[in-house]
Amino acid sequence: MSLRFRVQNRILLGCLLALLCVLISAPISAADVQAFVGARIVPVSAEVIEEGTLLVRDGKIEQIGSMKDVIIPDGAERIDVTGKTIIPGLICTHSHIGWGGGGDSSEPIQPECHTLDSVDVRSASFMRARAGGLTLVNQMPGSGHLISGRTTYLKLRDGGTVEDLLVHDASGWPMGGLKMANGTNSQRSAPFPGTRAKSASLVRQAYVKAQEYQAKIARAEGDPEKMPERDLRMEALVEALEGKRIVHHHTHRHDDILTVLRLKKEFGFEVVLHHVSDAWKVAKEIAAADAACSLIVVDSPGGKLEARDIKLENGAVLEEEGVNVAFHTDDWITDSRLFLRSAALGVRAGMSREGALRALTLSGAEMLGLADRTGSLAVGKDADFAVLSGDPFSVYTQILQTWVEGKQVFDRTNPEHLLFAIGGRGAGDDTAYNCCGGEDH
Amino acid sequence: MKIPSTLIQFLALILLLAGTLEVQAQNIAIYGDTVHTMAKTAEGQWQDPIENGVVLIIDGKISAVGPASAVEVPEGTPEKRCKVVTPGLIDARSVVGLAGWLNIDHDSDHIERSSPMQPELAALDAYNPREPLIDWVRSFGVTTLHTGHAPGQLISGQTFIVKTRGNSVDDAVVQRQSMVAATLGSDALRSGKESPGTRAKQMSMLRQKFIEAKAYQEKVAKAAADEEKDAPARDLRKEAMGQILDGKMPLMINAHSSVDIQNVLRLQKEWQIPVILQGGAECYDFVEPLKAQGIPVILHPTMMRSSGAGKNASMETAAKLIAAGVPVAMGSGYESYVPKTRVVLWEAAIACAYGCEFRDALGLITHSAAALLGIGDRVGSLEVGKDGDVALFDGDPFEYTSHCLGTVIEGEVVSDIAR
Numbered sequence: 051m052s053l054r055f056r057v058q059n060r061i062l063l064g065c066l067l068a069l070l071c072v073l074i075s076a077p078i079s080a081a082d083v084q085a086f087v088g089a090r091i092v093p094v095s096a097e098v099i100e101e102g103t104l105l106v107r108d109g110k111i112e113q114i115g116s117m118k119d120v121i122i123p124d125g126a127e128r129i130d131v132t133g134k135t136i137i138p139g140l141i142c143t144h145s146h147i148g149w150g151g152g153g154d155s156s157e158p159i160q161p162e163c164h165t166l167d168s169v170d171v172r173s174a175s176f177m178r179a180r181a182g183g184l185t186l187v188n189q190m191p192g193s194g195h196l197i198s199g200r201t202t203y204l205k206l207r208d209g210g211t212v213e214d215l216l217v218h219d220a221s222g223w224p225m226g227g228l229k230m231a232n233g234t235n236s237q238r239s240a241p242f243p244g245t246r247a248k249s250a251s252l253v254r255q256a257y258v259k260a261q262e263y264q265a266k267i268a269r270a271e272g273d274p275e276k277m278p279e280r281d282l283r284m285e286a287l288v289e290a291l292e293g294k295r296i297v298h299h300h301t302h303r304h305d306d307i308l309t310v311l312r313l314k315k316e317f318g319f320e321v322v323l324h325h326v327s328d329a330w331k332v333a334k335e336i337a338a339a340d341a342a343c344s345l346i347v348v349d350s351p352g353g354k355l356e357a358r359d360i361k362l363e364n365g366a367v368l369e370e371e372g373v374n375v376a377f378h379t380d381d382w383i384t385d386s387r388l389f390l391r392s393a394a395l396g397v398r399a400g401m402s403r404e405g406a407l408r409a410l411t412l413s414g415a416e417m418l419g420l421a422d423r424t425g426s427l428a429v430g431k432d433a434d435f436a437v438l439s440g441d442p443f444s445v446y447t448q449i450l451q452t453w454v455e456g457k458q459v460f461d462r463t464n465p466e467h468l469l470f471a472i473g474g475r476g477a478g479d480d481t482a483y484n485c486c487g488g489e490d491h
Numbered sequence: 492m493k494i495p496s497t498l499i500q501f502l503a504l505i506l507l508l509a510g511t512l513e514v515q516a517q518n519i520a521i522y523g524d525t526v527h528t529m530a531k532t533a534e535g536q537w538q539d540p541i542e543n544g545v546v547l548i549i550d551g552k553i554s555a556v557g558p559a560s561a562v563e564v565p566e567g568t569p570e571k572r573c574k575v576v577t578p579g580l581i582d583a584r585s586v587v588g589l590a591g592w593l594n595i596d597h598d599s600d601h602i603e604r605s606s607p608m609q610p611e612l613a614a615l616d617a618y619n620p621r622e623p624l625i626d627w628v629r630s631f632g633v634t635t636l637h638t639g640h641a642p643g644q645l646i647s648g649q650t651f652i653v654k655t656r657g658n659s660v661d662d663a664v665v666q667r668q669s670m671v672a673a674t675l676g677s678d679a680l681r682s683g684k685e686s687p688g689t690r691a692k693q694m695s696m697l698r699q700k701f702i703e704a705k706a707y708q709e710k711v712a713k714a715a716a717d718e719e720k721d722a723p724a725r726d727l728r729k730e731a732m733g734q735i736l737d738g739k740m741p742l743m744i745n746a747h748s749s750v751d752i753q754n755v756l757r758l759q760k761e762w763q764i765p766v767i768l769q770g771g772a773e774c775y776d777f778v779e780p781l782k783a784q785g786i787p788v789i790l791h792p793t794m795m796r797s798s799g800a801g802k803n804a805s806m807e808t809a810a811k812l813i814a815a816g817v818p819v820a821m822g823s824g825y826e827s828y829v830p831k832t833r834v835v836l837w838e839a840a841i842a843c844a845y846g847c848e849f850r851d852a853l854g855l856i857t858h859s860a861a862a863l864l865g866i867g868d869r870v871g872s873l874e875v876g877k878d879g880d881v882a883l884f885d886g887d888p889f890e891y892t893s894h895c896l897g898t899v900i901e902g903e904v905v906s907d908i909a910r
Binding site: 383 | 591592594623624628773775776796798826829832833834837840844845891893910
């Protein structure tokens, strides 16, 4: 055997091996890479791309750019979305889908309760939210308490258990905020507060106690003998004090809004103001306190005294003052399927289109502390997005597809999904759905 | 004392001007790039919109509609211009004026809970014409409300029809008694030992009331025919039920679930009374019987919540009913919390996005609503001789980002807020 032959043989063998490797690996990589081609892409965090390609690998955005700039790897699944519009998945900073409750009627401050333990992710409302282009929600307990419990951030993945939908932080803990409320909803007969001053005072007392608990832990310097007894209520409040848990604060009237800002200043927790009916009256104060606002849009003022002065112009006024603004559905108050409408009505009342779309996406991600992972279409972020038939702010636009981490969770061409999008016999049944043909959960 | 003649002249001039303004307020020419007359052709088709059209209103009534080039507008007539002109909008089932925006006892007159059946309660006696929600819906083009007692009792009371203007109910009223509002199903069940506690009980109570009303009517008739016989003591409740039996007031039944809609159908068959189905979340399954029995539908708002009785509501129901030829209009319905009222413009917009042709959707809150309510001779379309009720828009009225620029009732500008 000549040297030349042996070399040739080795090259051939090498080539065969390489080919074999390609043959083995190609199907795997192809399954993990998707190219969404031809759409108008609105990344929110960057300029709009007309006729772009969105490349997704392993559920993350790998590339985004114009069709001619993005090279689609061989074997990638090619999804033609010509003429469609891709926007980031919508983020609802305040949702009650799945009806997860927090505390009971025994007392006004129950931060130890967690919606994670009560939400039903098989509720039809979850499928409607997917049909609305939502990919992430802040699942909130109600507003009938000063502190009604811990909230849960849920990615609207295809899943039948709450664990399937959780978002974890770096240490592996499920993420969420803390729900607080002031104003009339949390005022009831004793032991609940009967006045606004009493409401603030009870909250202040709880946080003062949590500060003492926090100080005890600090003084213990890790010595188990010196540690205070574990107290779930205190732990949740300490998390808020330490900025590990963002406070999501229901508030309507101008003076109640200022009370929240006062408490924020006193205790230093990070707060997102929710609903904020009177925002237009105290927009400058909100801006000065650097508090974010998550707004509700309802079709008429009133319905309760403290929402009497709510204005469609809230978004525009806050935007003008430089406040970070998001919208929320408060589903069932408004319908997740029509979440785009909330922002569109914000535009109707003077908000910029860019600001309004940001308020449905990236601003919401910021308010949940998840902007590094989702909320805009950027390389390295989760592939959470919605495919629309056209302008996000037109009543005639349809949501065609919703994708969470590269997996499709809503497909308008699927009759079972369409039922949730439109309604009809069976649409309200809280049955186990199975959105993507996997095994039954 | 001698009054200077210049002062008299001045005062006379003021009076004259005031008088002129008063008259002019009823006259207006409204120009639109597109005028949707919402009139129908002899064949029953929607008339095509008029491009560069004008609606001329003289003394509160429409005196001409057509292309601006073909309509002679008297000199000095006040005018308004906009992109899109439609008839003033009609909310075919509202509670505005009775269910106040603050949602407190002080402004809540939409439901009386002392007894489950009180058909004698007149909406006229409970309507607050200075309710802020009237201004609110008017700023979105709504000029006519069919409003009154809310769903929530087996028979909660009567409804009536108003224009969204006036400082007194007499200024506003179009029709003093329109329908009797009933509710079947879970929304009108009572708890504990109070009746009705079941659906079967609801039906039997209604039947009993009709039987009593019939007996009362027979006694009245016998007494009228026979001087020997005394007329029964007058009973307003029985008289109101009798008006339903006589076909003078339809029974408008709020029903959503399949079971309750079947009960509506059965009740209408049994008593041969004029019935209107209101709400109808699951009425898509009963299109044919509704049509066969001549029961029109005042449909729930398209954005009705998908919970409780509305859990199976469909956003395509309006389109289905229209396609089947069932008379249908849209109402804002009743909301117990926020939003305290819905805006029918926005509800019809969603119907349009979910299967309705544009004019069919607009018809739900104009022409078709007027026809269903029996006031089609006055409102619902821009035709000569009808009331000068007009809504002005800066674009497609159904688009989220369009604005209603103004609202005109009988030639008077009642709203000019761009909203």
